[in-house]
Amino acid sequence: MTQATPIKIWDIPGGIHPPENKHQSTANGLEVAPLPARLILPLQQHIGARAEPVVSVGDRVLKGQLLAEANGLVSCPLHAPTSGTVSAIGPAPYPHASGLEEWAITLESDGQDEWTDLEPISDFRALESAPLLEMIRLAGISGLGGAGFPTAVKINARPEQKIHSLIINGTECEPYITADDTAMRYKATEIVAGIEILRHILHPEEVLVGIEDNKSEAIAAMREAVGERDIRIVPFPTKYPSGGEKQLIQILTGKEVPSGGLPADIGMVCQNIGTLLAIHDAIILGQPLIKRITTLTGEALTHPTNVEALIGTPIRDLLEFAGLQPDRLYRLVMGGPMMGFTLQSMDAPVIKTSNCLLAGTLEELPPPPVAQPCIRCGLCSEACPAMLLPQQLHWFALGKEYDQLKRLNLFDCIECGCCSYVCPSSIPLVQYYRASKSEIRALELQQHKAEHSKQRFEQRQQRLQREAEQKEADRKARADKAARMKAAKEAGTASPDTPAPAEPDVARVTAQKPAGLNAEQKQLKIAAATAQMALKKAQKQVAANPDNAELKAQVPVLEQAWREAQQRFDASLGEASVKATPAPSAGADDETKRLKIEAAMLRASLKKAERAAGDTPTEEQEKEIYALREQVAVAEARLPKETAAKKPVDENLKKAKLDAAMAKAALKKAERAQADNMDDPALQEEVERCRDILTEALHTLEQAEANTSQPVPERERVDKKPIDEATRQRKTELAMAKAAYKKAEQSFKQAQEANADTGAAQAELDRTKEALNTAAKALAEHMASKETD
Amino acid sequence: MGIVVTAILVLLGLALIFGAILGYAAIRFKVEGDPIVDQINAVLPQTQCGQCGHPGCKPYAEGIANGGEPINKCPPGGEATIQALADLLDVEPLPLDAEHGEEKPRMVAYIREAECIGCTKCIQACPVDAILGAAKQMHTVIVDECTGCDLCVEPCPVDCIDMLPLPTTPQNWKWDYPLPGKTLIATDAQRGAA
């Protein structure tokens, strides 16, 4: 030993001396757990982002092969602990206090335990820090002491900060746990090799190995393995929780890790014994982290021991190996009795951070007595190693005063459990702190999210406003242009003979207006506009005086005249644009638009005429309507194919959908009202009425869907009373029959109008009527039978 | 008589002096910045759901600050927000106004994509642009951005949007507070929860 000056041992405030209960599991040395048939490998065994699987179900993998890669910097890859087949990737039992499942790769072991190719490093000293760190990262090593922070990240947490002290945590202060003790006893050489690797990476000025003085065998073994190296083994008095990273640093150096900071901030790195073993395996043997030493202890086990278990081994397998007496098991704890968490299922696997499985009996770990009120005795604050005021924290946690909790540094609580342990009122203090901490974190997250949502909302508002402004500006620009044009026209070409277009559609005119019209085009245009005006006037007059046959006769003539004028103008335009520039696509669109508008206008006139004609049209009226219909057909034919065919149908469909949705809403409302007032017959009626409307609307919708060329969206109408398949079938049939009937009716009428032979049409009409009646009856019967059910 | 006049004069003088002091203080110590509306807005949950009857959280904040709106109209914020507002404005906390809805666990909208007809109505309704999609294309909700305001549910013509609670995972799981021991009886427990 070359320890020149003895290391000063500092004391930590507080702390307790619970019964150690360590001897039970140290008697049998270090055993190797049998190879399990199935391994569950959770993708989240570390702090940070969940690992990303790189294998798929059915793949055969070899021992040590990469199963999932690190997802980001603070993450950890995962390797196959044995050879076998990936049988599932998905939620699986997970060792967590919540008992919830977590994504995992399930591996069926093939029993061969066949290694993949390994790349051991014979002389790590020949390598720089960076490649060594990378190897540690790729080996999937995260802290094996409990927190599971990815080791490579931890070593390199503060790249700019010189690390002067490397502290090795061999404290293991929790009762029952002897995993690190066992590792030091039987694997001291490997541990020291791991220390050497870290030393090579970090070049610290001193290396301190802190071990509690209740592990004399471990201390002796480590001393022997260290030999003449400049590594100091520092035994210090046993006290819980001296194994906490911050506490150990305080004991060995007297310094405190700043709140919210890392040991690296004060030039220190602290590593656990198990982690060092893993580093040794990763560098010297080239093996990724696929196994760990775990303590199996507790009075429910007949053979408490320490085992080298593969990561992913189901807990049940390990406990059975240690002689579990299921009837005696009361509380199953992963970790120690002070900081471990209970497991509700033995199906969960051992993961990288599982240092102990404590299978306690009822007598060993009895439920705590009912909590009494806090009498502020202060024993907790005397026991607190973080120098907090647990009784005050408890008080504020009860009142959920999160600001006060933060002020009293709740987040410096290491949840060691000393306060709960000493509390004479047996108040579950740690649980209060955990609940408050997660509540505060959730609130902060929520606050953060609210802020984020606010920003998104405001950005959206701005965007909408911008759009509205843009629209407004465009509209204004168009109006200005039109006004200018009109002014120019009035100033330049106004002649008393040519009636100026009184109120042309400004938008249309501007949209339509090509950049420069030559004189001929202008002439043509004016002619077309005049013709249009005349036509419109005539139509108006016809609408006003439906009985004036003369007027009506004029309309088609005017129409014809206008169309010709327009066509001439169009033709000249087309020539011009072909001549001048390649036709802009916008122009084509505009053309379509224009045609559409025309068609729509014609349709409107037709409707108007039809309305005027009423149920008993005069001969003239019928003629007129017929003519209009013809025109509509012509206009629609001129529309580009797909719009003409589809658009109106789509419109119908949309309208039908909207009607259906409205009817549904109305029905819901009525039903709600009725639910409040069950006995009101008026409401009952209202509901019935709404239901009828809805049925009707649904029919129309179905019909519209049947008519449309659009693929019918697959969907299931979710309703208060979902329509069953049979009803739907019948309803569809009915709708179809109705449609067929209507069509027949139409052709019949047309035949009549055309004074053609109505015989065939009449027969068709009768046939469809029959079919409609049958369908309606079938539906009614079906509904009736359903009601009686 | 002289005494009365003196008294009046003295009081008048005092009134003038104090008035001047107060007037000066009002100018000198005028509180600038961070207007109350922003402070109130910061407390609101920013779901922009409109359940309060205002088109968004900020308008409600303005309503509270300027229009004397009651502080209990925000169901997504629930008791916590009411308490925070009560603290901020130094008024008595009120129970949540049930007329505007009930406090529910935080929800997230899910679109049953097979049923979506791509109408973009929900996209237009979403106050935080959390729905992705285009006309005739399936829409989907960006879960992380969704505030659970359920404004997209109503406009959907085919009812394919569900409001579902966020699933609990080991990552967001929370420890419960210990059950009250024998200290508390039912009435106390309620008070404690408030």
Added chain:
Amino acid sequence: MALVRMTSPHARGNNRTQTIMLWVVAATLPGVLAMTWFFGFGTLINIILASVVTLGVEALILRLRKRPVSFFVTDGSALVTAWLLALALPPLSPWWLVVIAASFAIVFGKQLYGGLGQNPFNPAMLGYAVVLISFPVEMTSWAAWRGIEQSIPDVSATLGLLDALRQVFGFSAQAIDGWAHATPLDILKTNSGLTINELATSQPVFGTLGGNIWEWINLAYLAGGLLLIYKRIVSWHAPLGMLAALAIMSLLFWGGSGSDSNGSPMFHLFSGATMLGAFFIVTDPVSCATSKLGRIVFGAGVGVLVYVIRAWGGYPDAVAFAVLLMNLTAPTIDYYTTPRTYGHRKAERGMGKVD
């Protein structure tokens, strides 16, 4: 198989509230013995009477408040209140005095605030203060002590059980003058003409340290208190604060041994209820400050107030008032004596409001 879900720690110590309470009671035993020796059965009658009343009233109120009765009555806190109150009251006090003080202590001092752990004031001292203000004559009539007849022949101590009972329950025709006597603090307070030496010779009640018998009683409480500290039932902070402050105050304002003397530090430390207060009253955790530093400040505050009231106030002894006054300040003390948390440069002190 149903495995339980429980929060850590899964192991816990065997410390219980009852244990703590019973230790406090046990630690008063030397003092109880001393008082019984000097004053006869009056002290024991006080204790029994107060215990019965407090437990009964506690059970009654718990029942009214719909709380589990046996769970709370057995926690021992009411018993401690009863004992401390009984020891503070003069022996041979009339029974109704004890009943009033004990009921008030439990009802108004404890249960109305929400029971154990919720009371801002020390219940025993609250009960004591109420009867002290309401019944000054009874409260300042301390029983004569064993051996008084040797120096003052007209007064004799009531040492027998039957006599004591008769006295307490009002069947005795004996006038107060016949069995009661002033305490040394009382005498010193009302003294105007005599020097300390003259007082000591004329009044046999004065002893070598404080009062003749009082010094023994205080020594007995001191022994009990040291036991509590040794057993870590109470921390040393508050008692040390109080005794140190009292000693310093009495040293500063000693005023020599003339007729205007306020008494020596030794006199103050070993007179009246000093030691009872320092180890059993001030250390009441519920109404005391929380942190270690806070407890020192709290104790010191009590010490200063005790001296101020004794020297310049209207009452001969002052532990009750001093403690109650300091109870008022305990929350504030807590806010300003928060310890520095691990990893923080300095402690977070103050009210924690950012207005």
